[in-house]
Amino acid sequence: MTLTGKAKLAGVMGWPVSHSRSPRLHGYWLDRYGVDGAYLPLPVRPEGLEQALRALPVLGFGGCNLTIPHKEAALGICDRLDPLAERIGAVNMVSVEPDGSLYGTNSDAFGFIENLRQGAPDWDAAAGPVCLLGAGGASRALIVGLLDAGAPSIRLCNRSFHRAESLAEVFGPEVEALEWEERAGAIEGTNLLVNATSLGMSGQPPLELDLSLLPDATLVTDIVYSPLETPLLAAAKARGNRTVDGLGMLLHQARPGFSAWFGREPEVTQELRDFVLGE
């Protein structure tokens, strides 16, 4: 759509940023809702982050999303932080306040849970333990989202045990750190199995996991979305488990930013999923 001089502005800062699907995703919604606005890729080097964020109000931007490697550094730059971003230990969304100050929040936990709600509407987080594989950057948002949604406990398995242990220390007794070798046993009696490692992603080795102890009713999800059907999801589906792929997490985490900066509540539809994948 053609922009006017009143176009609303937002974007995504990353380094590099050329791989980000966010401009395509927001661009789809801008067209779909006929919004006079633009969402730009903003290549910002780590050493330039503070300057770039401080330029947002100067340039009339409503705010921006942050991707790798800026999510943690932004915690120390924003003027005010949503307590949720502090618990997650990362900011993925910065909004410019009316007085020009910067408010940092995080929509990754929201995106993860909303994806499960859309993909498996009758799944109840409170119904049993979660087995979460991976304790990297994404995992902390998943833990916050799952605990806030009512998950009674999380069994956290990670190759580097110390990273799982550190997260268990932060979140308390609901999160139990387990060795990577314990993962096949850790899925027994669970209500949800999540892969939050990079295993199974195109170009990475598959996740090796014996599913024989997985209950039939356990929901299985993967935050890797390239490929859309990871080997884990294919194996879970083949034995009759319900599955939810990871693309929806990316799409749903973008909703709060679009609504804050462009004033419309956007929808995650099949057409959007096809459009974002059709890059």
Ligand SMILES: NC(=O)c1ccc[n+]([C@@H]2O[C@H](COP(=O)([O-])OP(=O)(O)OC[C@H]3O[C@@H](n4cnc5c(N)ncnc54)[C@H](OP(=O)(O)O)[C@@H]3O)[C@@H](O)[C@H]2O)c1
């Ligand atoms: N759907 C979405 O919106 C979304 C959002 C964020 C991330 N993601 C995807 O999620 C994945 C993880 O992202 P991240 O930011 O958390 O990455 P990260 O910080 O680099 O963490 C990678 C995780 O994978 C584990 N891992 C890597 N290679 C392994 C191997 N050979 N064996 C066992 N574990 C291994 C790491 O274990 P160690 O700690 O031992 O290294 C760590 O737990 C990526 O594929 C990313 O694209 C998707």
